[in-house]
Amino acid sequence: MADENCPVPEDGVLVRGLFLEGCRWCSTEHRLTESHSKVLYSKLPVLWLKPEERSKFVEAKTYTCPVYKTSARRGTLSTTGHSTNYVLSVELPTHEPQEHWINRGVALLCQLDD
Numbered sequence: 001m002a003d004e005n006c007p008v009p010e011d012g013v014l015v016r017g018l019f020l021e022g023c024r025w026c027s028t029e030h031r032l033t034e035s036h037s038k039v040l041y042s043k044l045p046v047l048w049l050k051p052e053e054r055s056k057f058v059e060a061k062t063y064t065c066p067v068y069k070t071s072a073r074r075g076t077l078s079t080t081g082h083s084t085n086y087v088l089s090v091e092l093p094t095h096e097p098q099e100h101w102i103n104r105g106v107a108l109l110c111q112l113d114d
Contacts, residue, residue: 012050020044021071022106031093032063032101041112047090062091063101067108 024042026033067087076084
């Protein structure tokens with residue numbers, strides 16, 4: 001995760017404005033954690049998508065979080081076999097196993113319903 005006022009990276013892209021559904025981001029521990037009571041969505045800090053070679057990845061406990069355009073997790077299937085609402089998956093740091101967040105329906109959203 002990058003700081004809100006960080007400079008433009010030389011490589012990659014900064015993504016702002018994503019929302020977490022089903023959990024929240026702990027800014028002190030830099031990982032996913034349980035939502036506060038009665039809070040459905042929380043804002044994710046700026047995300048730095050940086051290309052790297054797979055062989056250079058550091059092994060860490062992460063949750064492969066799907067990113068959707070809207071909270072409606074449906075759409076028509078495209079030729080890739082994914083929903084037209086699906087954008088990509090992002091690996092987010094966590095101390096919990098993948099199943100923990102899957103059971104809570106955790107996802108990133110590009111926009112909230114009004």
